[in-house]
Amino acid sequence: MNSKNTLIKILxxxxxxxxxxxxxxxxxxxxxxxxxxxxxxxxxxxxxxxxxxxxxxxxxxxKIFDGVTITILTFVGPQVAEPLQRxxxxxxxxxGAKVNIVTVPNSDLYQKVLTxxxxxxxxxxxxxxxxxxxxxxxxxxxxEDLTPYVQKDKDLQWDDVAPFFRDFNSYDGxxxxxxxxxxxxxxYYRIDSLKDAGLEPxxxxxxxxxxxxxxxxxxxNGDGTPDYGSCISKAPAQQSxxxxxxxxxxYIQSKGSSQGPFFxxxxxTPLVNNDAFKRALEVYKETGKYGPPDExxxxxxxxxGLFLSGRCALTMDWGDIGxxxxxxxxSKVVDKxxxxxxxxxxxxxxxxxxxxxxxxxxxCPYAExxxxxxxxASFGGWAGAVNAAVDQKKKDAAYAFFSYMSQxxxxxxxxxxxxxxxxxxxxxxxxNKQAWIDAGFSQTAADNYLSGIEQSLNNPxxxxxxxxxxxxxxxxxxxxxxxxxxxxxxxxxxxxMKQLYDSWETITNDAGRDxxxxxxxxxxGQK
Amino acid sequence: xxxxxxxxxxxxxxxxxxxxxxxxxxPEESQPSRFNGAIxxxxxxxxxxxxxxxxxxxxxxxxxxPLIGSLYVSLAKFDIAKGGYKLTFVGLGNYKKLFVGSxxxxxxxxxxxxxxxxxVVFGLVVIALAxxxxxxxxxxxxxxGGLIGRVLLTLGSGMLTWMLVHTLWNGGRLGTAxxxxxxxxxxxxxxxxxxxxxxxxxxxxxxGRRFFRVIFLLPxxxxxxxxxxxxxxxxxxxxxxxxPIWESLGLINFSWVNNAWGARTAILIGDIWQWTPFMxxxxxxxxxxxxxxxxxxxxxxxxxxxxxxRYITWPAILPVTMTxxxxxxxxAFKIVDLPNVMxxxxxxxxxxxxxxxxxxxxxxxxIGGSAAVAYMLLFLVTFFAMIFVNLIxxxxxxxx
Numbered sequence: 001m002n003s004k005n006t007l008i009k010i011l012x013x014x015x016x017x018x019x020x021x022x023x024x025x026x027x028x029x030x031x032x033x034x035x036x037x038x039x040x041x042x043x044x045x046x047x048x049x050x051x052x053x054x055x056x057x058x059x060x061x062x063k064i065f066d067g068v069t070i071t072i073l074t075f076v077g078p079q080v081a082e083p084l085q086r087x088x089x090x091x092x093x094x095x096g097a098k099v100n101i102v103t104v105p106n107s108d109l110y111q112k113v114l115t116x117x118x119x120x121x122x123x124x125x126x127x128x129x130x131x132x133x134x135x136x137x138x139x140x141x142x143x144e145d146l147t148p149y150v151q152k153d154k155d156l157q158w159d160d161v162a163p164f165f166r167d168f169n170s171y172d173g174x175x176x177x178x179x180x181x182x183x184x185x186x187x188y189y190r191i192d193s194l195k196d197a198g199l200e201p202x203x204x205x206x207x208x209x210x211x212x213x214x215x216x217x218x219x220x221n222g223d224g225t226p227d228y229g230s231c232i233s234k235a236p237a238q239q240s241x242x243x244x245x246x247x248x249x250x251y252i253q254s255k256g257s258s259q260g261p262f263f264x265x266x267x268x269t270p271l272v273n274n275d276a277f278k279r280a281l282e283v284y285k286e287t288g289k290y291g292p293p294d295e296x297x298x299x300x301x302x303x304x305g306l307f308l309s310g311r312c313a314l315t316m317d318w319g320d321i322g323x324x325x326x327x328x329x330x331s332k333v334v335d336k337x338x339x340x341x342x343x344x345x346x347x348x349x350x351x352x353x354x355x356x357x358x359x360x361x362x363x364c365p366y367a368e369x370x371x372x373x374x375x376x377a378s379f380g381g382w383a384g385a386v387n388a389a390v391d392q393k394k395k396d397a398a399y400a401f402f403s404y405m406s407q408x409x410x411x412x413x414x415x416x417x418x419x420x421x422x423x424x425x426x427x428x429x430x431x432n433k434q435a436w437i438d439a440g441f442s443q444t445a446a447d448n449y450l451s452g453i454e455q456s457l458n459n460p461x462x463x464x465x466x467x468x469x470x471x472x473x474x475x476x477x478x479x480x481x482x483x484x485x486x487x488x489x490x491x492x493x494x495x496x497m498k499q500l501y502d503s504w505e506t507i508t509n510d511a512g513r514d515x516x517x518x519x520x521x522x523x524x525g526q527k
Numbered sequence: 528x529x530x531x532x533x534x535x536x537x538x539x540x541x542x543x544x545x546x547x548x549x550x551x552x553x554p555e556e557s558q559p560s561r562f563n564g565a566i567x568x569x570x571x572x573x574x575x576x577x578x579x580x581x582x583x584x585x586x587x588x589x590x591x592x593p594l595i596g597s598l599y600v601s602l603a604k605f606d607i608a609k610g611g612y613k614l615t616f617v618g619l620g621n622y623k624k625l626f627v628g629s630x631x632x633x634x635x636x637x638x639x640x641x642x643x644x645x646x647v648v649f650g651l652v653v654i655a656l657a658x659x660x661x662x663x664x665x666x667x668x669x670x671x672g673g674l675i676g677r678v679l680l681t682l683g684s685g686m687l688t689w690m691l692v693h694t695l696w697n698g699g700r701l702g703t704a705x706x707x708x709x710x711x712x713x714x715x716x717x718x719x720x721x722x723x724x725x726x727x728x729x730x731x732x733x734x735g736r737r738f739f740r741v742i743f744l745l746p747x748x749x750x751x752x753x754x755x756x757x758x759x760x761x762x763x764x765x766x767x768x769x770x771p772i773w774e775s776l777g778l779i780n781f782s783w784v785n786n787a788w789g790a791r792t793a794i795l796i797g798d799i800w801q802w803t804p805f806m807x808x809x810x811x812x813x814x815x816x817x818x819x820x821x822x823x824x825x826x827x828x829x830x831x832x833x834x835x836x837r838y839i840t841w842p843a844i845l846p847v848t849m850t851x852x853x854x855x856x857x858x859a860f861k862i863v864d865l866p867n868v869m870x871x872x873x874x875x876x877x878x879x880x881x882x883x884x885x886x887x888x889x890x891x892x893x894i895g896g897s898a899a900v901a902y903m904l905l906f907l908v909t910f911f912a913m914i915f916v917n918l919i920x921x922x923x924x925x926x927x
Contacts, residue, residue, distance in 0.1 A: 111890045118612040140607045226779075236873040237887075292765055294782035296874045297790075469607075477891035481633065481876060488787065488875030490637070490700055503629050510604075 065097030079421025182425025221310025229290030248280035319423030339452030375456035636702030722806025755868030
């Protein structure tokens with residue numbers, strides 16, 4: 001019996017030891033995505049599973065992605081994710097690839113993508129995100145170089161994509177993301193309200209404030225209650241960090257798109273501590289005087305809702321307002337909305353002195369009637385990138401899905417519908433006005449809306465969004481926090497500029513000034 | 528002679544019933560038996576450690592290692608690198624940023640210049656702390672550990688007081704640390720007061736009391752995000768359901784969230800609404816479990832309601848009260864849902880708690896900064912929990 005007991009004890013202890021050793025040593029976890037397994041420079045999959053085999057117009061014969069499931073991460077719906085979810089089953093029917101769409105709040109998207117990619121989790125095969133982020137992901141080899149795919153993909157019709165968006169989705173001469181949306185800030189105004197008041201659409205930001213002031217408190221939708229002169233959201237962690245650059249850009253940038261409004265290209269010092277940025281801060285804050293009382297807690301969804309319900313005379317937004325305004329079920333401003341490129345300024349920044357100087361032929365070579373405009377391509381539009389660390393088959397399928405979404409056959413239908421959150425980015429989408437009329441636009445509304453976007457896109461002084469490493473930290477973290485403190489009255493305008501300047505300098509120094517400057521100049525096309 | 532349990536039951540196989548035998552420590556056994564005995568003793572000695580090891584390892588993996596890991600992360604800088612990421616050791620750099628660097632304004636707040644009033648308030652607190660320390664030193668129970676603890680407590684309390692008196696008024700601005708303290712102490716005060724009042728009401732023999740007991744519990748069962756959205760809607764003065772009321776009061780262009788204290792008040796109301804039921808349900812149980820005889824005797828002796836509460840009910844529920852306070856204290860420090868959903872931490876940073884602050888840093892991939900904030904939160908929670916357990920609760924229980 002004693003021997004039996006001893007044997008049982010030994011066996012028991014051995015079993016427990018074995019389990020422990022197995023548990024501790026079963027896997028070798030790597031914290032890094034294996035770049036060698038899927039380097040960005042590897043041969044593209046296009047030859048094996050060309051994306052051209054998955055177009056909407058030509059269904060492939062053999063369903064080349066049978067058995068493949070791809071998971072795409074993007075911003076929480078209903079906009080942006082909606083077309084992906086709606087068209088996913090169509091794509092499955094065409095190619096056999098099953099598409100899972102995972103959504104997270106916009107403020108969490110960047111972190112989620114990077115955590116997934118840098119930790120080697122690779123739970124997502126593709127990301128629909130801000131193309132300005134590719135400068136963080138591409139150099140680290142976390143997203144796939146899509147140039148070879150694009151070159152072989154005739155159905156994508158890459159040349160039809162407006163040049164600005166082609167460039168914005170590229171880094172170091174290579175394409176890293178496929179656009180499904182084109183983003184450009186514009187000012188929208190109530191045609192009827194301005195006409196009734198004898199006012200012209202604003203050409204400068206001073207005009208904007210004057211119009212907003214004049215119409216604030218008037219009943220704009222006939223419900224007997226006073227309405228607002230201007231609705232521009234100001235909530236923290238929402239979109240205010242983009243609005244401020246739409247206002248600041250024409251005060252700072254006047255020598256063409258390659259000048260850039262964010263940093264001095266001599267030494268990478270931030271252009272946020274000068275009279276131009278000060279004026280922009282003052283304008284942004286003053287718009288709040290003519291807006292709803294809780295505007296400091298409103299996101300773009302709130303201000304957009306107010307404008308569409310007829311409660312605002314002016315607003316600034318992406319292209320979404322156009323298609324949303326013609327939706328008779330939800331809009332009280334059908335055929336009452338005008339769109340113009342962002343207002344400008346008659347004074348611009350002297351970069352050497354930090355003071356505002358009047359516009360003339362030298363200081364404002366692109367001015368229109370003495371007004372310097374610098375329409376801001378904020379955010380740059382949603383675009384799809386492919387995770388470089390997933391299986392080749394999944395890469396091919398993820399690319400094919402983004403290509404499918406971007407191709408004119410799908411895109412031309414999605415951009416004319418407000419609920420998609422997608423705005424035009426293809427040349428054909430600007431030219432083919434019939435598609436807009438078929439979607440419910442009047443001829444006037446289509447002309448007005450599309451000319452507003454085209455006017456902005458064709459402006460040689462258009463300002464592109466920041467596209468250097470850590471742009472998320474510069475803009476969506478530090479600028480957001482400091483700007484919201486300014487809006488709340490916690491900081492004076494001078495304190496705001498100083499804090500922002502210091503915090504941006506800290507980020508630049510941490511990241512390496514020379515490297516950041518090289519990146520920045522590269523994105524502006526400077527050497 | 529040792530009395531030891533014998534057989535396989537010691538290693539839990541259940542092959543034989545547990546039995547205890549009187550074992551001779553000097554057995555006269557054959558060579559194989561002696562060998563078996565030695566092995567058995569060795570296995571017996573190892574078995575305990577081996578069988579407890581999975582639990583220990585689970586605890587280490589789930590609690591201790593993450594704690595140590597996050598401590599290292601708080602001393603490091605996170606960067607994206609080729610194919611993944613890298614952590615660069617930066618020493619106390621992330622903590623330095625919080626106290627004297629670019630995050631100082633966010634974490635500690637904006638310090639207003641000292642005024643006679645701030646000196647008076649701070650002076651009074653310093654005197655109270657000095658008296659507290661002196662009384663301990665003059666007592667007969669002085670120990671090294673006790674002294675160190677009290678010195679730390681005095682220093683910590685002094686620093687917190689300095690921060691509060693310079694950020695609460697006169698042009699100062701609260702940082703995330705102070706805002707969290709406001710949420711914790713103001714919230715718990717009202718939650719307890721209301722919870723006790725409701726509990727006192729529902730233990731009375733009133734009609735419908737059972738119904739109201741259930742109703743009062745409902746807020747606690749709702750997810751905090753749901754509560755936050757509900758209060759966001761309720762406090763919306765232009766579209767919310769109370770809009771006609773605001774309008775009838777002439778508050779058409781009024782908004783809770785334009786003002787820092789208005790926004791904090793809105794969040795506190797939501798927090799109080801949600802957590803009062805927790806206080807309520809525990810206090811109801813405590814009130815119902817107190818013996819009835821002393822109350823009957825006091826009533827016969829002519830005591831009024833206040834006297835019965837003060838001298839009988841209050842001492843009876845005090846131990847439960849202390850435990851309730853401690854649980855809520857620890858929990859309340861972690862508030863994040865309400866400010867995130869109701870105000871996005873605004874206006875400015877006025878409603879951001881420490882957890883929200885850590886979340887913002889994490890979202891920005893400032894993982895080291897986020898871990899540093901989380902550690903400061905841990906220190907703060909531990910500090911107040913230690914004060915509570917060692918001083919307040921202990922003394923309260925001792926006086927009973």
